Amino acid sequence: MSTEKGSEPLFSKKNKKLITDPLTDNNPVTIQVLGICSALAITVQVNQAIVMSLSVLFVIIMGNLIVSLLRNMIPSRIRIIVQLLVVASLVIIVDQVLAAFLPDLSAKLSVFVGLIITNCIIMGRLEAFAMGNKPWPSILDGLGNGLGYGAILIIVAVFRELFGSGTLMGYSIFGNSLPGEESGLYTLGYQNNNLMILPPMALIITGIIIWVQRTRNKALIEEH
């Protein structure tokens, strides 16, 4: 902002808050309840969730940076189109990189990488933050929101993969579940929870995270 005088340190208190806020009391998923669709769809396995988080992190940081650099040149009447164009280009880059280097995961994530374009968190940050702030704070804001989104995604994915398939990142935790050659916990009669694989459970786990968060911090509970 041009009215500010002098240069403030790179990690001033205000800038640090840009990163920490979305991780805790202003989390894009649990407080603003944005980006829920992808949280439901790709949290069956932890590595999917990690790749998705990194993709969104890249798109949101770069998108915030580019839009922030262009912010004074974008006519306000077509700003949404410009933002969309920026995001779409970035998503295509991510999609192509994934298809080239991680073809298996890319196939599993399928349409959801493309759908990052419509992720409300990204459009929201571009519109609400990058359009009115300098590049550096915009990068930090993108980083914070991307990490906040990724953190929830990975927490949900850990629960779903651990109890739904008995694995984490593809490594079996509870032993072998194949019928006839069970080992570990499965010999005691433990079974994988099929409901965890189904989308409703992602919603329920996200709901439980929201519940825990609001119980710990009563200020987050909306009055109505």
Added chain:
Amino acid sequence: MKFLEKYLHKMEPHFIKGGKYEKWNPLFETLATFAFTPKLVTTKGSHIRDGVDLKRTMMTVILALIPCLIFGIYNTGHWEMAVSEANRNLPYFDMMGAKFLNGLIIVMPVVVVSYGVGLGIEFLFGMIRGHALHEGFLVSGMLIPLTMPADVPLWMVGLATAFAVIIGKEIFGGTGMNVVNIALTARAFLFFAYPTSMSGDKVWMSGLSDKMASNPEAVDGFSGATALGDLASFMSDKATVAGEVVQSNVAVQSFSSEYSALESFMGMIPGSIGETSTMACLIGAAILIFTGVGSLRIILSFFAGGFIMGLLLNAIGGNPYLDLPAYYHLIIGGFAFGAIFMATDPVTASQTATGKIIYGFFGGFLAIMIRVLNPAYPEGVFLAILFMNVMAPIIDHYIVQANINRRLKRLKTT
């Protein structure tokens, strides 16, 4: 009992605010009011002074469930014995004492786990939120075991109960605030989470899966399927015998010779612990309706909805599922149990008189529709009731709105 009352009085100061065990007040209050009526009476305004409270209502429902429980215990014992003797045609009314005892050994742990886990969680939430134990779980804790297959592992019962109480009820604010029926939430959880332990043909008779693993020859050709499961297999396996397509009415005939209407009505068939006997359910229904606890409207319209759907499907015909006589649908599976004990749950059902009829009718209608048209879910009753639970507030809203509009019109014309 005098000494107990005195003792409770003596202990009371320790538990009220400021006392030594203030934190344990919910526990104390629950135990005290279990034994003795609270001395609180209504003092102001005009009230009908009947002491009917949540506790008595719940006890009535449990009383109504006793026939189902007792019959379920006996039935479980019977099939356990049938498996251990590898004789599906074991005489039903033979060695009743031994069968009952066997059933008791299988069923009681399920009941204890359900109550233990459920009440434990309720106590925990009561202590956090500072209220006495709500009585709501007394009925759910009995309904959950009755909807389980006899062979269900106990840890699954505990997990499902915990899930149902926390996610189904406490998250919404506790007893009376839940959107969907607790017991059905528990069953739905298990059905989707552990389908191999909740459906198929091995779980309905206790010990069958163990025996199949250890000594397959002994139970060769021994089907442990429920009537509904068998109906599905009549449809798929027996549709072609020796290369010839069997007419669906033949399949229905062989089905009804295996499960005669009388046996199905009495409940002498494998199935979930408490659901098999339509007769025991009807005794329960009589108690519920006589005491005014259960809604006659819901029960009747639920049966009507199921029967009409059955007739419609009969009219279409074409495969054994569709051709099964409509009245059969009402006596096999958990239809009667669901209609009488689940659909009538006062918290989750519709509240308006007309709403109850609509709610019940579509409940039965959908139950048979899911059962027949989607063989993956042979027991459609619980899905239909859960669905109608969610719809109940909307039904009520439109009923109330229609009433308001009618009266507004009357106001304008005069």
